Amino acid sequence: MQIDAVLEVEAGDPQIAIDFLVDNINLSKTRLKDLMNKGGVWRVDLQDRRERLRRAMTDIFVGERIEIFYDEELLSLKPLKAELLHDAGQYSVWNKPNGMPLSGTDWGDFNSFERAVELATHGERECYWLTPFDYQAAGVQVLAHSRKAASQLTEQFDPEGLKGATLKYRCDVEGDFNDEGECTTDLEDGAVSTRFSKVRFDARPNRSVLEAELITGRDDQIRRQLSALRYPVVGDEDYGQNAEEQGLLRLKCVEVRFTCPMTHETLVFN
Structure with a gap:
């Protein structure tokens, strides 16, 4: 069962979010609260600002729009857990x-x-995403929570060339990969360099397993570079081919090494 609806709050409608939803959507209050908590209800305010509406007792106002996206199958999925x-x-x-x-x-x-x-x-920290990390990938991910930490970490994870930090990935690509060693490729935003090694080649289904260590660290570097080399990462919806048929993105960050900007201790995660 799916519901995709946009409702405008009118004079005489309940001014509490959950009461408005109960009056207008044919779902139980329990299911509606679950939907709100899971991010499937949106509020567009009078300034046309759009944000998820999670709190059941939020005040809403005449003229605002409430968007409801309910997918019973999706909501029944057990969420994955990041460690x-x-x-x-x-x-x-x-x-x-x-x-x-x-x-x-x-x-x-x-x-x-x-x-x-x-x-x-608890929603109390800002998040700063560091350019060399491909956050679509599985595996180790590093986030900064202050401008100072982001700046200090970026000095090590410099997009123009990693300095004292190590960032290694493993991926499955289409075809028999033959560009091992340090590989430099010209992309739209400049030249990028990655050190590739082939772990193995499987003739069926014609795929190679690679290890990749970043030398430079541009946005989505490994996926973009391998696509340019005509060895797209399996399951890559952004730069690959036939991603819908391939399933999950086969890219994982397997090792990160850097110096803690506060303690100056060398840290390794794998």
Whole structure:
């Protein structure tokens, strides 16, 4: 069962979110509260600002729009769990499971990495995403929670060339990969460099398993570079081919090494 509806709050309608939904949507109050909590209800205010509406007792006003996206099958899924490996306050290190999307959709965000981080930090910390990390990938992910920490970590995870930090990935690609060693490729935003090694080649289904160590660290570097080399990462919806038929993105960050900006201790996560 799916519901995709946009309702405008009119004079005489209940001015409490959950009461308005109960009056207008043919779902129980329990299911509606669950939908709100999981991010499938949106509020568009009088200034046309759009945000998820989670709190059942939120006041709503005449002229605002309430958007409802209900997918019974989606909501029945058991959410994946991201593991917090290290919490330094100013930054955190996570293990993101395979299949967990980075962001939510209109239909909810309860299974997303962004929501997992928000819940774990009680929504009290800002999140700064570091360019070299491909946050669509599974595995080790590092987030900064202050501008200072983001700046200090970016000095090590410099997009122009990692300095004292190590970032290694493993991925499955289409075809028999033959570009081992340090590989430099010209992309739209400049030249990128990655050190590739082939773990194995499987003739059926014609795929290679690679290890990749970043030398530079541009946005989505590994996926973009491998696509340019005509060895797209399996399951890559952004830069690959026939991603819908391939299933999950086969890219995982398997090792991160850097110096803690506060204690100056060398940290390794794998």
